[in-house]
Amino acid sequence: MSREAAQTVSALEGVGEDGVMEPKRYDALLLASFGGPEGQEDVIPFLRNVTRGRGIPDERLEEVATHYRANGGVSPINAQNRALKAAVEAELERRGIDLPLYWGNRNWEPYTPDTLEQIVEDGHRRVLAFSTSAYSGYSSCRQYREDYGMALRDRGLEGRLTVDKVRQYFDHPGFVEAFAEGLREGLAEVKAELAERGVTEPRLRLLFCTHSIPMTDADAAGPRLPEGEEHEGGNLYTAQHLAVARSVLERVPEAEGIPHSLVYQSRSGAPHIPWLEPDVNDALQELKGEVDGVVLIPLGFVSDHMEVKWDLDTEATDTCRELGIVSRRTPTPGTHPAFVSGLVDLIEERHQANPGSKPERASAAEGGPWPDVCPAGCCVKVMRDGTCRPTVAAVDSEVGAAQGA
Structure with missing residues (x-):
C-alpha cells in the first residue's frame, strides 16, 4: 500500500460534501509533532530520520547540526510538547472531558507508531489526533x-484502530489571540526602550515571520482553485498567513497605522530552487535607516523551537542590533491559555459528548474554518523532478535547513 492509499485509513462515514465530519465518540486523543534531539548523541540519528531515504552522508548532516550543537544538542520542541500535553490535559479535566491524551513524534522518541501500538494495548479503538502545525x-x-496510515499498516493495526485528525487551525480564535497579546506587549516594550533613548516619535515596523518553503510546495498547498482564480499572495500557504496577520492586527488597536509585512525564514536547499521570499534578514537590511524599532511576530510557529530560537532570537536579532534597530520577538502560542483552550475547542468540535449536538466551528480569519477531511489531491508533496507524489517525507519546519542538505 502506498502512502497515498494509507491516507484513507481515517473513517470517512459521516463526511459532508464540505469535508466536515459528523461528531463521533472517540476514546483517546493523540498529540502529534515533529520531534527533536535531546542530547548531542541524538543529533545525527535524528537528522538521519528527517532525511531518511535520501542518502545524505553524515558529514553533510553535521553541517546542518550546527544549531543543535550550539544548544547542547537539545531541541526545545520535546520539552514544549510535554508542557503542551500537560496543559491540554488540565483543560480537558476542567471541562469534564474524560479522554486520555497520548503523544507521538514523526522523527524522534516517542515515535508515532510506538504510541499507536500503546493506544491499542491500552484498549482504545478510536483516536482523534491534533498536531503542532496550524497551516496547510x-x-x-x-x-x-499519511504517518498514521503507514503506522497502522506497518504495525498490523489496520482494522483495530481508527485515527482521525482535527482540522488545520490557523484561523482559530485561540491561535490568533495568543499572537495578538504578544504583539501588544512587544510593541509596548519597543516603544518604551526607544523612549528611554529619547525617540519620542518612533518609526516602527511589524514583521510577521513564517517558515519559507520551496515555491513548488507553496503552489501545491491546499486544493486546486478553479481556472482563472488565484490565492492572495499567489498561493494558499501565503494567503493563510496574510489572513491571520490581519486578524491579529484587528485585535491590537495600538498597531493601527504601523506598516507591516509577511517575511520568511529558514530558507535552505540548492540556490537555484526558488523559495518564498523575502528572507527576514534581507527585509531588515532594506529597513536600514528607515525605522527605529521592529516587532518580529513568529506567526508560522506553534512553539519556540529551534528555528525560532536560532533564526529569530539569534540571527534576526543580531541583524537588528547591527543596524541599530530596537527589536522584540513576540512569543509563540506555546501553552498560552487561549491557545490551549482553542485546541480543546477543536476536540469538542469532533468528539460527540452529547449525541445530536453540533458544536460551533469557530473561525477568526479569512479562509477558515478548514474542512475536517481534505479533498483528494490537497497538499501533495512536490518532488525535485517536478512531479507530485506523496511518497517521500518532506522536511518539516523544525529542521528546514536539512531540506537541501
Missing part, C-alpha cells in the same frame, strides 16, 4: 495523515 501544506497536514 504537505508536511504540516497531509503528511501527518
Whole structure:
C-alpha cells in the first residue's frame, strides 16, 4: 500500500460534501509533532530520520547540526510538547472531558507508531489526533495523515484502530489571540526602550515571520482553485498567513497605522530552487535607516523551537542590533491559555459528548474554518523532478535547513 492509499485509513462515514465530519465518540486523543534531539548523541540519528531515504552522508548532516550543537544538542520542541500535553490535559479535566491524551513524534522518541501500538494495548479503538502545525501544506497536514496510515499498516493495526485528525487551525480564535497579546506587549516594550533613548516619535515596523518553503510546495498547498482564480499572495500557504496577520492586527488597536509585512525564514536547499521570499534578514537590511524599532511576530510557529530560537532570537536579532534597530520577538502560542483552550475547542468540535449536538466551528480569519477531511489531491508533496507524489517525507519546519542538505 502506498502512502497515498494509507491516507484513507481515517473513517470517512459521516463526511459532508464540505469535508466536515459528523461528531463521533472517540476514546483517546493523540498529540502529534515533529520531534527533536535531546542530547548531542541524538543529533545525527535524528537528522538521519528527517532525511531518511535520501542518502545524505553524515558529514553533510553535521553541517546542518550546527544549531543543535550550539544548544547542547537539545531541541526545545520535546520539552514544549510535554508542557503542551500537560496543559491540554488540565483543560480537558476542567471541562469534564474524560479522554486520555497520548503523544507521538514523526522523527524522534516517542515515535508515532510506538504510541499507536500503546493506544491499542491500552484498549482504545478510536483516536482523534491534533498536531503542532496550524497551516496547510504537505508536511504540516497531509503528511501527518499519511504517518498514521503507514503506522497502522506497518504495525498490523489496520482494522483495530481508527485515527482521525482535527482540522488545520490557523484561523482559530485561540491561535490568533495568543499572537495578538504578544504583539501588544512587544510593541509596548519597543516603544518604551526607544523612549528611554529619547525617540519620542518612533518609526516602527511589524514583521510577521513564517517558515519559507520551496515555491513548488507553496503552489501545491491546499486544493486546486478553479481556472482563472488565484490565492492572495499567489498561493494558499501565503494567503493563510496574510489572513491571520490581519486578524491579529484587528485585535491590537495600538498597531493601527504601523506598516507591516509577511517575511520568511529558514530558507535552505540548492540556490537555484526558488523559495518564498523575502528572507527576514534581507527585509531588515532594506529597513536600514528607515525605522527605529521592529516587532518580529513568529506567526508560522506553534512553539519556540529551534528555528525560532536560532533564526529569530539569534540571527534576526543580531541583524537588528547591527543596524541599530530596537527589536522584540513576540512569543509563540506555546501553552498560552487561549491557545490551549482553542485546541480543546477543536476536540469538542469532533468528539460527540452529547449525541445530536453540533458544536460551533469557530473561525477568526479569512479562509477558515478548514474542512475536517481534505479533498483528494490537497497538499501533495512536490518532488525535485517536478512531479507530485506523496511518497517521500518532506522536511518539516523544525529542521528546514536539512531540506537541501
